[in-house]
Amino acid sequence: MGDLQDLYQQVILEHNRSPRNFREVPGATHVADGDNPLCGDKIRLWVKVTGDVIEDVGFQGSGCAISQASASVMTTVVKGKTVAEADRLFAAFHDMVTGGAVPDAKELGTKLVAFAGVNEFPARVKCANLPWHTLHAALKGDGSAVSTD
Amino acid sequence: MSTGLERVQAGPETRAKFAVERVRVDFPLLGRSMRGKALAYLDNAATSQKPRHVIDAIHRFYETLNANVHRGVYQLSEEATTAYEWGRAMLAQYLNAPSPAEIVFVRGTTEAINLVAATFGRTRIGAGDEILISAMEHHSNIVPWQLVAEERGATLKVIPMNERGELLLDQLPGLLTDRTRIVAVVHVSNSLGTVNPVREIVEQAHNRGIPVLLDGAQAVPHGPVDVQALDCDFYAVSGHKMFGPTGIGALYGRRALLETLPPYQGGGEMIASVTFAKTTYAPLPMKFEAGTPNIEGAVGIGAAVDYLQHLDWKSVAEYERDLLTYTQERLSEIPGVRLVGTAADKVSVVSFVLDGVHPHDIGTIADQEGVAIRTGHHCTQPVMDFFKIPATARASLAFYNTRDDVDRLAAAVWKARELFG
Secondary structure, eight states: OOOHHHHSOHHHHHHHHSOTTOSOOTTOSEEEEEEETTTTEEEEEEEEEETTEEEEEEEEEEOOHHHHHHHHHHHHHHTTSBHHHHHHHHHHHHHHHTTSSOOOHHHHOHHHHGGGGGGGOGGGHHHHHHHHHHHHHHHHTOOOOEEOO | OOOSSOOOOOOGGGGGGSOHHHHHTTOGGGGOEETTEEOEEOBTTTOOOOOHHHHHHHHHIIIIIOSOSSOOSSHHHHHHHHHHHHHHHHHHHHTTOSOGGGEEEESSHHHHHHHHHHHHHHHHOOTTOEEEEETTOOGGGTHHHHHHHHHHTOEEEEEOBOTTSOBOGGGHHHHOOTTEEEEEEESBOTTTOBBOOHHHHHHHHHHTTOOEEEEOTTTGGGSOOOHHHHTOSEEEEETGGGTSOTTOEEEEEOHHHHHHSOOSSOSSSSEEEEOSSOEEEOOTTGGGOOSSOOHHHHHHHHHHHHHHTTSOHHHHHHHHHHHHHHHHHHHHTSTTEEEEOOOSSBOSEEEEEETTBOHHHHHHHHHHTTEEOEEEOTTOHHHHHHTTOSOEEEEEOOTTOOHHHHHHHHHHHHHHHHHHO
16 A cells, blocks of 8 residues: 555645646637546536647646646646547556556656556545546537546 | 433543443454554444444344244244344334334435335425425435425425524524425534434424424434434434444334325335235334345344443533544644534534645545545535535544544644645
């Protein structure tokens, strides 16, 4: 079982304190709501896609440090990537936090690898994944709220 | 104003009366370690731990008494039936029900409320009628009534509360109308700890001929309840919250009212005779107990009552009162902590939030210290909405908890503050 330092890495604490892209995106082409009813994490995500590139992305919401930091880090990482690249990152991130894969620092980058410790805290996996599920829902564009339940 | 629960002021001179170490040894699970530390179990409002007396009774039932009940002509079935009915009689005693026939075994409080909502709702609630609940209900005393209201074209009305988490009783007269068919109120709030003045609510409702259901799930872990003194018409409890097993609970119902209600579910056990033309139903309480019941559960709940009856509840109440005050003090001295639910009359349930730290993170940090607390909305989302918070951290203490458990919780909250500061 991991200890607290594994879970609450500096990157996570810092993004929780000062979330990046914590804003609505003007001219967003996609929007989705994410909800983790068990612990009350809520986020709304705005994405502006031009061609197949995620030109801008922002979020607002409230919730635990893991969900908010994950959303913040995600926005910094997927901005400028293609939708297909974002999908691949989600798959790798998901595998890492659910414990299926040794984190690939080269593919994920150090900021996403900071969430590897979540894997040791099963109750918190949903928190880390929530923003990514919401991004996925936004890009699929069916407009309905996603829930981790 | 009587609340049905024994409340006494604690003072330092009375604190030593209840010997907590003597009851702690009765609960085997409290002896286990968690993450290399002693377990501080502070989630008793979710479920309580079980004394060896209960565990042994269930064990013994399967080793020596197991057979189906109310069926066999052979001795073993008679003995199993006796054990099952003993559980009912014990619970009737704990609730001071006039007769065990007024105790209907169900899966838990949720099913007890659903039983009333289904049977009473189907026959006594119609279009334009009103159902009155309170602002601090658990979802299990909201959703069943919403379903009834939707099906029958009735309206759900709510007794409001103040910032301390106390019901605004002065609004009650205006909320009880000629269309009110039932009042369903929580005796003790699971998320705020408030002990509601239910006797007064019953009196006002009865003055207008309106029956009252009380959700007693969080009251019974803090002492015996007297349904006759409360004068309520229905009282719902869960075994697992009162140191008994999961999967068993009960509905107390006033006999005259239960007699007039239709059955809840159809099947075996609840019939007197069946032909394809017509079925006549068994007398109370079997009319409401279709199918083979939870026999081990009844034995377990009986054993739980047997255990609880050996406690001196006056000194337990003093002890819990002291624990509550101590918990509130230790948490309040942490900068940024805000207590949620500060009613004048409350049980040892303390909900709180910490500035800048989400309850879920507090829960994880506490867990690392071997301290088990609940974080979330506690199935009372309207309460969270009222206080404009998404969730709380909640420490709910039983008589087997100690000041040391509270100190360790407080240390974990300090740690959370430091980590996120």
